[in-house]
Amino acid sequence: MDPSSVLDQTIQDVSNLQAEFTHILGEIRASDTQLLDQRKKYMQKDSQIHKFIRQHGSLQEHPKEQELSEKIREKMSACKNLQEQKCTMANTALYLVAKHLSRLEKNIGLLEEDGLLAP
Template identity: 35%
Template structure:
């Protein structure tokens, strides 16, 4: 049979478990920021090429074919696809952050519930629970 834990040991274990959490979250945020910068570069490329196409049309009319339009359209499409993939990666990283936090909170919540069930601490109706 497992030895019952006291509140101090539960708290100490929780503090040890979450000690590295700020660094992990910071690292994930740095990755998100780096991906966001690349997305911004994609958006700038898209805007530049679109402006070039629009400028050609304004100067020469819609009837005259733009010799660079096909290449620009491919570049714009490629940048949209790259930006979309990066946005999905950013969402995955954000979900990973939420899971890291949620896991630690749930673990503490279960330990507190165990302490309450063992009578080590009094049940508190105002204590938040997941």
């Protein structure tokens, strides 16, 4: 093992990192766009409830409040699932780069121990 071969090996190992990152971050963005759409929908329903309260006072219940609340909770839950997927994707990207970095740091440590690389 020498510095040149470690560098060559590392470059080979990370050759796909660009594509992986582009893909993962693209997927995160697509999911985020979906999430924003869902959020807009449940916020609109929430606004309906609050508009009714403003017009009729807080003691009167919106005729469809139960139904609206149910739908809002459903959409929030869907958003949460989407967000959990995004977290997994972000953690995957982090893991991929951390794995390569860790391997490189370990190899650098070995080269330094062998005196093949200045500390």
